[in-house]
Amino acid sequence: MRKVVKDLENIPTPLVSQDAIDSLQTIIDTKDKDFIKSDIYRGKYLKTDGSKGDAVVEKLDEIYHGKCAYCEERTSIYIEHYRPKGRVIKTNHGGYYWLCYEWTNLLPTCHECNKIGGGKADQFPVKNKHFTFEDCNTNQKLDAAKVKATYLNQHEAPFLLHPEIDEPKNFLAFEIEPNKKGILMLGLDGINGRGFSTVNICNLNRTPLLLNRLDYINDFVSNSIKKILGKYSKGSISKEIFKAEMKELFEDLDKGKADATKTFTLLRWFVMESIENFQKLVIPNLPIKEQEIVLAYFQAYKNGDL
Numbered sequence: 584m585r586k587v588v589k590d591l592e593n594i595p596t597p598l599v600s601q602d603a604i605d606s607l608q609t610i611i612d613t614k615d616k617d618f619i620k621s622d623i624y625r626g627k628y629l630k631t632d633g634s635k636g637d638a639v640v641e642k643l644d645e646i647y648h649g650k651c652a653y654c655e656e657r658t659s660i661y662i663e664h665y666r667p668k669g670r671v672i673k674t675n676h677g678g679y680y681w682l683c684y685e686w687t688n689l690l691p692t693c694h695e696c697n698k699i700g701g702g703k704a705d706q707f708p709v710k711n712k713h714f715t716f717e718d719c720n721t722n723q724k725l726d727a728a729k730v731k732a733t734y735l736n737q738h739e740a741p742f743l744l745h746p747e748i749d750e751p752k753n754f755l756a757f758e759i760e761p762n763k764k765g766i767l768m769l770g771l772d773g774i775n776g777r778g779f780s781t782v783n784i785c786n787l788n789r790t791p792l793l794l795n796r797l798d799y800i801n802d803f804v805s806n807s808i809k810k811i812l813g814k815y816s817k818g819s820i821s822k823e824i825f826k827a828e829m830k831e832l833f834e835d836l837d838k839g840k841a842d843a844t845k846t847f848t849l850l851r852w853f854v855m856e857s858i859e860n861f862q863k864l865v866i867p868n869l870p871i872k873e874q875e876i877v878l879a880y881f882q883a884y885k886n887g888d889l
């Protein structure tokens with residue numbers, strides 16, 4: 584997960600169309616969730632050539648660079664309601680049906696992060712109390728300010744992080760899986776905190792994700808270091824060139840962590856953030872006899888001495 588800025592003034596038109604306003608009124612009047620139209624929250628519209636487009640899907644795809652809001656893998660996106668529209672499991676809450684077309688409640692996710700049985704689906708645990716439709720009203724009318732995720736998060740204190748509100752760097756960390764079968768995501772704010780809860784709700788430690796994170800470390804970090812080490816140990820490059828190539832690699836990795844279009848940017852950031860993190864995630868993948876020298880070069884880089 585990475586922090587994402589969504590333009591709240593630039594709402595895809597199908598979400599604010601007359602059709603959406605009328606549909607929402609019907610849903611509110613009847614409290615019948617069967618009236619929720621997926622065509623509206625996906626932003627279905629007719630293109631000039633007669634084909635159909637999905638304005639919300641397209642906009643979220645652009646904002647999130649084609650990645651899942653929760654796991655940061657590149658994916659064909661599904662529209663996820665951060666606050667479930669139909670029900671909240673393990674509670675008697677009937678779902679936030681009045682937020683079905685709310686822009687701040689819509690996120691792009693992959694199928695795995697949001698699926699029923701193993702994904703987030705209709706989970707939405709909160710620390711305080713789940714708001715009802717009435718809690719979002721002022722003078723018995725839906726209040727535009729009270730349906731925004733920022734307002735609701737302040738009052739409900741959900742356990743699931745919201746990528747457009749929370750800074751995931753403050754809640755999430757990584758470590759090598761004890762049996763070396765990948766890289767685990769951990770919570771920083773305790774076992775019952777928001778970090779671990781988000782990992783559990785979206786199943787962010789499922790096997791393919793553990794392995795894909797490890798692949799990133801191996802392919803882009805460890806193997807690049809091994810290549811430079813190999814040239815140096817064969818004597819085909821001088822110490823100066825070795826030093827320069829290591830510096831260039833660390834600079835490239837620093838650039839990659841800031842590039843929102845790349846997958847796993849939180850992991851990319853985490854690895855480069857501190858000597859301790861680099862030592863924990865990268866060094867163990869290198870040949871033992873060369874671990875010390877690489878760590879020394881990374882320390883020098885972080886201290887601005889490389």
Ligand SMILES: [Zn+2]
Pocket residue numbers: 651652653654655656692693694695696697
């Ligand atoms: Zn995902």
